[in-house]
Amino acid sequence: QEYTAVKMKVLEWSEKGKDIVAGKVPENANVYFLPATLRPETMYGQTCCFVGPKLDYGIFKVSETEYLFCSDKAARNMAFQSVFPEWGVFPKVASLQGSDVVGTLVNAPLSVHKDGVRILPMDSVKDTKGTAVVTCVPSDSPDDFATIRELAKKAEFYGIKKEWAELEIVPIIETPSLGNLAAPALVEKMKINSPKDVKQLAEAKEIAYKEGFYQGKLIYGEFSGKPVSEAKLLVKQQLIDSGDAFNYAEPDGVVMSRSG
Ligand code: ZZB
Numbered sequence: 001q002e003y004t005a006v007k008m009k010v011l012e013w014s015e016k017g018k019d020i021v022a023g024k025v026p027e028n029a030n031v032y033f034l035p036a037t038l039r040p041e042t043m044y045g046q047t048c049c050f051v052g053p054k055l056d057y058g059i060f061k062v063s064e065t066e067y068l069f070c071s072d073k074a075a076r077n078m079a080f081q082s083v084f085p086e087w088g089v090f091p092k093v094a095s096l097q098g099s100d101v102v103g104t105l106v107n108a109p110l111s112v113h114k115d116g117v118r119i120l121p122m123d124s125v126k127d128t129k130g131t132a133v134v135t136c137v138p139s140d141s142p143d144d145f146a147t148i149r150e151l152a153k154k155a156e157f158y159g160i161k162k163e164w165a166e167l168e169i170v171p172i173i174e175t176p177s178l179g180n181l182a183a184p185a186l187v188e189k190m191k192i193n194s195p196k197d198v199k200q201l202a203e204a205k206e207i208a209y210k211e212g213f214y215q216g217k218l219i220y221g222e223f224s225g226k227p228v229s230e231a232k233l234l235v236k237q238q239l240i241d242s243g244d245a246f247n248y249a250e251p252d253g254v255v256m257s258r259s260g
Pocket of ligand 1: 001036124125128131132134135137139204206208209
């Protein structure tokens, strides 16, 4: 699987996150949350970034001024893809749980939300896939839309501020049959009530992928008017050229079977 790893720079740590990184990461260094995405063309619509609250993560040192936040497994893979200076080495400077970093404010490259977005919890994030960090695009990902709706509904239960889950959802891709907010349209049409409706969500995701890729057209940003199939590569290249992303390949079936 070939992902785009997007670099979301920490602007302000959560309380717990701040305590944990103190003394482990130099004050003037940047730490980047590292979601792995297959949809770089949707980055304009990012409204938050998800971690699994119960999953284990690490902060890994690239240089004196640059550190990455992701799963151990992803860091290990990256160590063999020239992400770290020394081949096969991924120096871990801190261990954290997803719940420790909920509330952290990060920059979301290309997003309409220029003041940054929050790290929020998502129970369905798998630590076996990608980087175990998932950027949230509720306009085009049914899972993301269902999750932020749930978070806003039960903000107190999830230990977050309601407004963190209520950033504006801007239309970025137009499709003939699902309009310009494919994910909310599917969630409504299929009567998906919560992130626990996993079967319907899997189906909705499949439809959203197909519809977006084969029929979708960008209606936001520099590549507005271009078909998604074309814009995908253009946006990805732009993110790489600006230093906001890099290619991350996930070796297939090495450690775990990918039946899911
Ligand atoms: C942004 C985005 C915008 C995504 C969208 C999807 C969609 P796949 O096909 O199963 O490999 N993802 C990445 N890592 C994880 C993880 N560890 N646990 C749970 N979800 C994860 O899925 C790849 C997509 O699943 C990735 O692309 C990421 O979300 C999420 F509009 O990034 B995506 C219709 C989907 N739309």
